[in-house]
Amino acid sequence: MITWRQLDAFANEYASKLGSPVSPRYLAGPGDPRHVTHALCAAGWSTPCDPLHPVIRMQSPDQQHELVFKPSAQYARNWWTVHSGFGPSNWYAAFSGSTPVEIVAGLTDTLLLPEPEETARENFTAILTTRGWEHTTDELGGHQIMSPDRTAMVEQRISPSMGRCGWEIEVARHHGPHGPEGLLWRASLDIRTPGHVLGAVATALSDPAPVPRPRFTIDESPHLTVGRENVIGEQIVTAHQQRLAEARQHRPTTPPAAARPAPNTPVVASPARSR
Template identity: 65%
Template sequence: MIDSRQLDAFNDDYLSKLGSPVSPRYLAGPGDPRHITHALYAAGWTVHSDPLHPVIRMKSPDREHELVFKPSPHHFHGWWKVHSTLGDNWYASFSGDAPVEIIAGLTDALVRPTPDSASDDLASILAEQGWKHTADGDGGHKIVSPDRTTVAERRVSPSMGLCGWEVEVARNWGPYGPEGFLWRVALDSRAPGHVLNAMATALCDPAPVLRPRFEIDESPHLHVGREVGIGTRIVTAHRNRLAQASGYRPAPPTITTPTGPISPAAAPARRR
């Protein structure tokens, strides 16, 4: 579980900060990585990396999934990588400025119980929120956000067949198309449907997210609310998030002890 020292450090980082609610969240900027890592740790994921090194490697309790956070000087590189170590060996890769709330949509799906079945409904989830969806006759899809800054696309390769989903986000839509790359995510074609759906739901969630002053992007499509003290709200929301995540933490294995008389073979030899 997250200890008091870690919570105190989080509190100290935010309690005196000013900031604003911003939307849409895909233009909000990266946010705090602890929104993801603390929640996974509270849910029973373990850390398999050097605590004195910036790279974070975490594994799920069943060792079926792994998360790697590896910062890079280049924000368009894959800072966040999630992959399965069993079964289909699917992966997802998010660049450095991807909002943590959207990444958490995917990682939270790995914490909750896996549904019996779930088809890939990413296209319909986005379309229901007003995104423009077009499909070609070969099975490819392209979905564009209402402000046209964000494009989710699934292509069909002549050699590889149906590829995985890719999402790219730009700061602005100008007279010649997208301007100012912000972030991208690549989702493997083998990624489970419930994982894709959870990420899509987080991507198009209209609810604002909080960002501190000086950490708000300058996109003309970003709606920025009135600046207020946000520290208490962020700290309270973080604690509630950890409490919810801890509810998915697996119970420790039960240790059974033998009952009844000890068999002669197991009894200690009597001294003479």
């Protein structure tokens, strides 16, 4: 569970900060990682890691999902990695350091919910195109989906040797004929990623609602809409408390069943040695 010290530290950090609402959120900058980790902890995820080590490892109550947060000096490297499942059905997703936490949370939040039926899973491409993103296909059947401001690219390639690949997201200051120019962040979603998880990422990626960012952390991109600056501390803290309250509703009421220990093998006395 989140301790009062952790909540107090979060509230004190934002108590009197100035900031602004910004959109689109894929250009908002990374934000606070506790938006993700506090919610998972409130939902019952454990942290089987050294608390003095900078790498955070979290596991879901049923141990089917694992999140690793590994900060690096290079924001282009993967900071967030999610592994899920076992065997041939396992899948993974990775996000680089500058990925907005609201987009990472789009994936992790859906892991707190029961998995929907196959027929209820949303279509990754349809969600983005419905919100005005441009969808094209190549001669092999690969997909390319571009945001209206042409800064975010979602792509699924088809390799002649390996077949259909997973989804790649790249957000840059501009996408030119030779690829992204001024890369801001990237994400990779495994080909085996379930449809409802892809749908949650697409929804978070294209959500038009602005997100708050403190002063001096806001990028100067001409494609970023910045609202009026004000004291955002109370707003952020209140929203965070509400987020944790919602996450606690998904906390298991009973602990997952532990593996039953093997029955004790009776000890058979050795036959007496004859003299």
